Amino acid sequence: MYNVKRAELSRTAYLPNQLINDSRKGIAFVGRSNVGKSSLMNVLINTKIAKVSSTPGKTRSINYFLVNDKDYFIDLPGYGYARRSESELRKWEKLMTEFFSDDEKLSMLFMLIDSRHSLIKADFVFLEWIIQFQIPIAIILTKTDKLSTQKIQIAIKETREKIQPFGDFEIFPFSSTKRKGIKELMNFIGAVLK
């Protein structure tokens, strides 16, 4: 079980030269705009430091939260937000390519998927792109408070089938609102950041 004692925002990177390059371990969170990344991070690190908004595409930077003076929990800018310009998309790809190409590999990339929709086109596009970096991936199904227990099971099964061609990733159902799934996820994070 990973136990968060301290957390602080240690860097906000908009440009490749602002990325952190040290030997600390890191886990990162990515997903479509509005999927609930910042909310989840706030729940996990028990503070209100990751910005939450109902306006999609709010997080445009890479935000590094230093946890227990030891590990980075990293909030990545969302993808698949239609109302972004070509130049913004190129900026996103350049920043993310630099980020994922780092020699100090991420310990785990958590890909967040809305439990109500499972994977959609934008998620597949991202998966096909990210696979080249050979980073370990786990899936978090967000906003499960919007589904019945039975529907959550169906969503897990459907997601497992859809990601199967890409790998045998762990899947964690999660709700920030109802604070469900925290223990299972923190157990996993504890093992990953050991």
Ligand code: GTP
């Ligand atoms: P971007 O930074 O824009 O990419 O969004 P994000 O993925 O960081 O999402 P964020 O955490 O800002 O949440 C987006 C919206 O979803 C907000 O209105 C949240 O209140 C809502 N939300 C987040 N998590 C949950 C959840 O577990 N349940 C429900 N019902 N709503 C949630």
Ligand code: MG
């Ligand atoms: Mg966000």
